[in-house]
Amino acid sequence: MGIEDLGKQAADLAGKAKTFAEENADKVGDALKSEQAEGISDRLLDGAAGLANKVTGGKFADKVDEVRDNLDGKIGNE
Incomplete structure (x- = not known):
């Protein structure tokens, strides 16, 4: 192939x-608005934010948190 x-x-x-x-x-x-999606998305977003902060040494932590929170508002029920 x-x-x-x-x-x-x-x-x-x-x-x-x-x-x-x-x-x-x-x-x-x-x-996408379910409780299950909320839990999964929270874990994924927390992990991605943690990785971004680790890679950047926390230099952009405020922006990373802003993006994480923005995405979290669009997925799940909270």
Whole structure:
């Protein structure tokens, strides 16, 4: 399997994901606002923020926290 094949498969998968999201927008929206999504997103966002702060030595901690909080407000129910 060549790189072109992988690219085609990725494009096909992205198209299928887009179609699914469009056809199930209400369900996707409900899932993103669930308690389960809140817990998962909090762990992921905390981990990403921690990694960013570690890599930058905390130099941009205020901006990292701002971005983390902004994203957190868009996912989950809190």
